[in-house]
Amino acid sequence: MSVAIENFVKAIYKNNSNDVKNTKPGNIAKLLGISNAAATDMAKNLANKNLLNYEKYKALELTKAGEKLALNVIRKHRLWEAFLHKTFDMSLHEIHREAEFLEHETSNFLANKISTYLGNPKFDPHGDPIPNANGEITTIDTSISLSNTKEGKNYTISRLMSDDKEFFDFCGLNGLKYGNTVLVTKQFSKNKMTQISINNNTILLNEDFTNIIYVNEIK
Amino acid sequence: MSVAIENFVKAIYKNNSNDVKNTKPGNIAKLLGISNAAATDMAKNLANKNLLNYEKYKALELTKAGEKLALNVIRKHRLWEAFLHKTFDMSLHEIHREAEFLEHETSNFLANKISTYLGNPKFDPHGDPIPNANGEITTIDTSISLSNTKEGKNYTISRLMSDDKEFFDFCGLNGLKYGNTVLVTKQFSKNKMTQISINNNTILLNEDFTNIIYVNEIK
DNA sequence: AAAAATATTTAAGTAAGCTTAAAAAAATAT
DNA sequence: ATATTTTTTTAAGCTTACTTAAATATTTTT
Numbered sequence: 001m002s003v004a005i006e007n008f009v010k011a012i013y014k015n016n017s018n019d020v021k022n023t024k025p026g027n028i029a030k031l032l033g034i035s036n037a038a039a040t041d042m043a044k045n046l047a048n049k050n051l052l053n054y055e056k057y058k059a060l061e062l063t064k065a066g067e068k069l070a071l072n073v074i075r076k077h078r079l080w081e082a083f084l085h086k087t088f089d090m091s092l093h094e095i096h097r098e099a100e101f102l103e104h105e106t107s108n109f110l111a112n113k114i115s116t117y118l119g120n121p122k123f124d125p126h127g128d129p130i131p132n133a134n135g136e137i138t139t140i141d142t143s144i145s146l147s148n149t150k151e152g153k154n155y156t157i158s159r160l161m162s163d164d165k166e167f168f169d170f171c172g173l174n175g176l177k178y179g180n181t182v183l184v185t186k187q188f189s190k191n192k193m194t195q196i197s198i199n200n201n202t203i204l205l206n207e208d209f210t211n212i213i214y215v216n217e218i219k
Numbered sequence: 220m221s222v223a224i225e226n227f228v229k230a231i232y233k234n235n236s237n238d239v240k241n242t243k244p245g246n247i248a249k250l251l252g253i254s255n256a257a258a259t260d261m262a263k264n265l266a267n268k269n270l271l272n273y274e275k276y277k278a279l280e281l282t283k284a285g286e287k288l289a290l291n292v293i294r295k296h297r298l299w300e301a302f303l304h305k306t307f308d309m310s311l312h313e314i315h316r317e318a319e320f321l322e323h324e325t326s327n328f329l330a331n332k333i334s335t336y337l338g339n340p341k342f343d344p345h346g347d348p349i350p351n352a353n354g355e356i357t358t359i360d361t362s363i364s365l366s367n368t369k370e371g372k373n374y375t376i377s378r379l380m381s382d383d384k385e386f387f388d389f390c391g392l393n394g395l396k397y398g399n400t401v402l403v404t405k406q407f408s409k410n411k412m413t414q415i416s417i418n419n420n421t422i423l424l425n426e427d428f429t430n431i432i433y434v435n436e437i438k
Numbered sequence: 439a440a441a442a443a444t445a446t447t448t449a450a451g452t453a454a455g456c457t458t459a460a461a462a463a464a465a466t467a468t
Numbered sequence: 469a470t471a472t473t474t475t476t477t478t479a480a481g482c483t484t485a486c487t488t489a490a491a492t493a494t495t496t497t498t
Contacts, residue, residue: 025445038486056447084329088329098326102324105324106317132475163487244476254457258476260454262457276475
């Protein structure tokens, strides 16, 4: 399958795991930076290839085959991220940028080699789950966003849901890393801000960031 | 630059390092498995982009920019080969197949990371020289093909010039590997065959193979 | 429920990278 | 030196993945 097709099914799949699902062509177009017309064209094309179900004016729905393709691309993306992070000590932003291209040009054979080499990890350095070779993925996610945490409790960081360089730079500088521990010291609910303590530093985060940082309570 | 363009300049560059140089569009077309017409089209296109000089019915000549692009792609290809061979213990054929795709989707940033990680090697596992980040390549090659060796002398294998799976499988089975030592026990010049001794085994090679195995005499 | 705003689809067109078939030039053989 | 063969180029056409503009359907607002 072409890069365009792989990115299209990937965008639909990822959109479906968002809170606000909108898999109509226009929204996928916005995510991919192409015109609505191009997305409609592509949707018809992929329906012909049995990768999705297309009905005029309706939301796009991946078929089993379409979902499998999307998961295979996501698997390669996240394996590359884990591998590059470990091997070359590249930042969360750098590994994402590189994996965005490598994911389309990696054989299943090599993906399996990478996975074995890493000990078949279930999560990448952002905390995102890595689908296995059969397209099975860990979807049960009991973690909550930092916005919904309680004052005085300790949490471990389980997921950094972003593609943004500035966010990752900020995280890198402040020790906000997959697996690390934070203490929520104050919730400013009116101003939608959260104060946390990490590595003996106190930092104040606004909603933009607390919404995409996921954590698990330490009991 | 697109994959098609990168492969085109790479094919011209590689053809120029062959014994029999023929960089007219038809020959490049044959190497790439495309039609002559497509190669002529592409040649005009690349001339517009200042990657090569094109004159009707004449051989194609890479410009400095074209050569630099070709060397950059070859650098990435050979770095990936070296890396995959070392890290995942993949065969010479497997690394070539994988690198053929990865070479086009690797940033200079990552290529440099790989190079540093490997200790900036000058040769890949086939013995082919790896261009450095400035596009400089070791071209002085004092090695000779096994066909031109002398009976009773010892040689180290310096290069396996092929893309062929069967050849690499044969090499793998018989210890014919970059850096290994062979003793030439007999040259059957009439039948164009060479008998060698390696790892206490005696094997007889025909011209097809001895022409693409390059060695250096041990004095 | 109708009007206004928004989203989707259709239509027409473009560029890249190919194809085949025919025409033209160059290389080779006699 | 000419005829034959081979190679290169031109011409016309195809597919993929886009674009913009216009038409049409849906959704939201009032």
